[in-house]
Amino acid sequence: MRRALVKDRTAAQNRQKNLTIPLLKRQAEQRLRQITTQINAIDAECRTLVAREPDLVRRFDILTSIPGLGEVTAFAIIADMPELGTLANKQVASLAGLAPVDRQSGQWKGKCFIRG
Structure with missing residues (x-):
């Protein structure tokens, strides 16, 4: 879902550049704020879910200790490869x-x- 929201945000930002009608500009800004809120909610839920499981905390800490690999990528790897570590x-x-x-x-x- 987060990946889809990031794509939506990029598309909305690209559309916003070409808008000239004030109503459409306001609606585009509202949509961008809504997408940002949803992305932040997903990130917060990921942090909560990882924090509940000691094994996930260990995997998350190892992944984020890798230079250039951030929190979002670590969440994606943990979600896409649950076998990691086994x-x-x-x-x-x-x-x-x-x-x-x-x-x-x-x-x-x-x-x-x-x-x-």
């Missing part, structure tokens, strides 16, 4: 679609590709 490194890389997979059999060599 699998081996190679399994996680494969699950995330970051591990190369070789297609080889005997003398035959296929192309390497990455899949999750």
Whole structure:
């Protein structure tokens, strides 16, 4: 839902640049404030949910300790990959679609590709 709201916010900001009618400008500003409020509510709920679970707090702290990885990205990773912390490194890389997979059999060599 947060990703959809961010897309909505970007679209609303782009539309707002071209508005000339005062009524439409006010409505666009109201919509942007509404989207911002909804994003903030989702962020607050994510913080609350993570704070309730010691395991999630540990994962969240590890993720946010990585330079360049912020709170929002940590929430997304925790939500999208609940297996994180329970699998081996190679399994996680494969699950995330970051591990190369070789297609080889005997003398035959296929192309390497990455899949999750």
